[in-house]
Amino acid sequence: MAKRNGSARESFWKLFSFLKPYKLSLFLSLISAFLSVVFSLFLPILLGKAVDKIAGKGAVDFLGLGQILRIMLLVLLLAVGFQWLMNQLNTYLTFHVIEDIRKKAFSHIQAAPLSSIDAKEPGELLSRLTTDIEQISQGLFVLLNQFLQAVFSILETAFFLFLLEWRIALILLALTPLSFFIAKFISKRSYLYFQNQSKSRGEIAAFSTEAIGNVKLLKAFMQEAPKESLYQEKNERLSQYSMQANFYSSLVNPFTRFLNALGYALVGGIGALFCLRGSLSIGQLSSLLAYATQYAKPFNDITSVITEIQNALAAASRVFAFLEEEEMKQKTEERELQKPVEGNMELSGLYFSYTKNQKLIQDLSLSVKSGQNIAIVGPTGCGKTTLINLLMRFYEPNQGGIFLDGIPYDKLSDHSLRSAYGMVLQDSWLKSDTVLENIRYGSPEKSREEVIAASKRAGCHHFILQLQKGYDTPLPEDGGNLSQGQKQLLCIARVMLRDPAILILDEATSSIDTRTEEKVQRAFQEMLKGRTAFIVAHRLSTIQNADCILVMKDGNVIEKGSHDELLQENGFYKNLYESQFQGAET
Template sequence: MNIKKHKSTIKRILNKIAKYKWSVMASLFCAFLTVVFTLYVPILIGRAIDCIVGAGAVDFSAMGMILLQIAVVILITAAAQWVMSHINNQITYRVVKDIRTQAFNKLEILPLKYIDSHAHGDIISRIIADIDQFSDGLLMGFTQLFTGVLTILGTLFFMFYINPVIAALVVLVTPLSLFVASFIAKRTYSMFRMQSQTRGELTSLVEEMLGNQKVVKAFAYEDEAQKKFEVINEDLRLWGLKATFFSSITNPATRFVNSLVYACVGIAGAFAAVNGLLTVGQLSSFLSYANQYTKPFNEISGVVTELQNALASAARVFELIDEEIEVPDDSNAIVLDDARGEVVLEHVDFSYNPTVPLIEDMNLHAGQGKRIAIVGPTGCGKSTVINLLMRFYDVNAGSIKVDGNDVRHITRKSLRSEYGMVLQETWLKTGTIRENIAYGKPEASEDEIITAAKEAHAHSFISRMPQGYDTIISEDGGNLSQGQKQLLCIARVMLCLPPILILDEATSSIDTRTELKIQKAFAKMMEGRTSFIVAHRLSTIKEADVILVMRDGHIIEQGTHEDLLSKNGFYAQLYNSQFAV
């Protein structure tokens, strides 16, 4: 990471912390009290030592008062430290909560092209693992950085108060310790960044393998998956080892320098005491300050290491937060309500990759209540048309209109609420069957949910479940068959009954007998509604008002089933090929 970006990350973190400025000020005040009283103890100890003049010559009354003062000071210091730690924890976890919430909110408004082009595991790693790493570094920074800096300043004040000459000697040697810590820290940041990046790759692989475990086992891909895991895991080990090794050098290196400082103070202080420039108690206090002066450098060097890791993780999270969002709705965008369902595509051009053309000059008029079937070979653009209708992607040229309104001038929420969508790939969330059916209409009554399930022919198998509609299904419906999951997705649309339907291979995982029942339910549901049907089994779309035959992003034929068969063209070839022996 370059210096400019590094500073930008720090500035953004400080801006997040500034929101809790009063808590920060309270923490600083507690840190100030902790440091002042901690540094006052050596003064008291020095005075107590000076109460011992010699054998049999001890001022016990004065020493008793001093010991009482030490006890009170220690109690105040302990209380201030506890309050400071509590405040620091609150600041850290509130900042982390704000960043994680911002990252998740950003995820919901990112364009689908970002989700499609990035490994899901890496995105998860940024929102969870990287923010956790940032949290650890930030907490350590609050806990040790404030007190460390204040301790250094405080010890310098007291040392100059006791003996300016020896204190100046300590200050002269200090830059050497700072140079050593800075030299190593600059070289560890890139290693921690690579560690975070590799951790994201590992999370992505594990998430992918877990989510597709049946496919992995079915194709005996375990060994290859294991090899991939071991390669990435080894990279993570190497980057982690390098980052930890180089960062671990910081502490012993600064300790060595600090030990030199302590030795210099001890020797110089001894000569000063012998020559009567210091009392034995003052020398004891000075040595204590010299030791306390060097400790923060060791702590800060450790903090710097953690902060390097935290900054690397924070930078990855901020990269996600800074991603370009999908084009926002127009300020004067209309809210589509009770749409008639007339859909028009005019001279539409679109491609996922600018260098690879896909859909070119597509024109289509779907009148209200019409059934439009889209067929064609794999990769011809059928699902892409669906993505454009739902405005998951915007067209590169041309326009798509619903009820005469360009979809780019309609709010996305209202546009999509007018569509009902059943995809070949089912999606169910962890929760009850009732919650999954009512996903698009949470306020639906029990009768409405049951009626939708019956129309989707899902009621019978739901009734056989242990708790019926209250049965908890696992992530993505793992305890249901593929056909049962698809029936629940169909029931979800049956419940909403929007004016426009999109059925993308909606019955691909259902047995033939159930499919016939579903087709009848669909026929009832599609009455008076504009419907777009994508199907590979051409026998399921015979009743469509218009069949669009696509190839290489173009509509090459259109008409009814009988018209297209009579033309004996590409559609006829596709249809006859499904019945060829």
């Protein structure tokens, strides 16, 4: 349990570090909270003096009472004013700190290795970036607005109590350690359940995202009932963790309220005895009772918000765990590619595997001259897409190096490297924007005329004009009602507009019809002239004109050569080629 509580402290100090850029606002907030409490606590003293002015039979001091009431009004206005200022400053601090956390989280996603992002479920990651950060926001506001003010109130109330009657003050202070002990004992145990609650919430988000994103597949395979059952199981687990967390945290408030009521009774009883002895006036007793209530109130405030703070710290531990994951290695020396990029590639002794126990690419070496078209073929899982990931520097090789125009990859900036590439994947992606902006994605400087020209080359100009607003038609995320083939044509037009030095085509025409594919292939052939290209293909008929074909199996290049040369070798490629055409004939 101690270890869990330690992680809560760590999360607190990490969260506090985000307040450092706003030291002045934080300082003013603390001063405002301090003065607000001071003026609020000065009112009971004035109230006691007012009571003494009317306590004597037939001796009411109206002049003195009026003066005290005017002072009370002024003090009340000052307390309210500083309370308002504190609220404004805390709102400013909360929103800016949360904004900074969101910015850092999104920036970290861009800087994190793709392997780190791939290892997480999208829904779980989304939960950390939305739900967990929102929990931090609520907890931070409560911490600044109520918790710190409550601490000031406890300390200042104790000070005023000692000014009035030190013996009664000692009685109240004797109960304080017991309140803190109960709160600490319970909160240490509730933090574990809040962590489980936050984790379980992330699992439900991941499960929901997967189910919603694949709803057609669920219906096609009639998996609605099993999925609903599994969701119910996860939902019940979250409900159980939530109930346990809230049960433990809710125990604090009744215990502290009991101790506070006990303290109030002791002050009233002992204070009455002091009044009978003449060592305490009725007005002073009234002030002491008011302070006894005021001294109890902060403890109740603290215990009532401890649930939100614990929940926020549990959420913060998940967010900071993500933020502290290792980012891509910073290069000690960054170089830019010379323009125009020639496209000479050299792969030397590459070794790569996603996991240590499962080897994939081993000792791969390849030399590609500028303008050569390299086709990559092989059975599923042989490493074709992995090789593309290495070329795009989405993953770092475990061993060996890649050189572009003689410059090692690890010396090139990511921007300079990827600006030389244009990539069309089998899975198309469109953003929520107009058709024009989707094609211009990555090339914002291109004109409308250039976009139209690229669309004509890609074979999508005709169907774009048939849309409601043509190139200005807004598209929802992932293309909406566009067919898979139409979405892929837009992605092809996007790359053609970019006009890169090196092309990567990963089954770029797999989702379009044969007639359109012929048009696009002609456009690609025109575009491939003079450019280095890596073409991943399953249909071997589309890569017969490639300068070199790499045949991969189990992460290794087992055959290499032109289409005719590989057929003459009577090896693995020939078997693949003949099996495709025999299957087509059959």
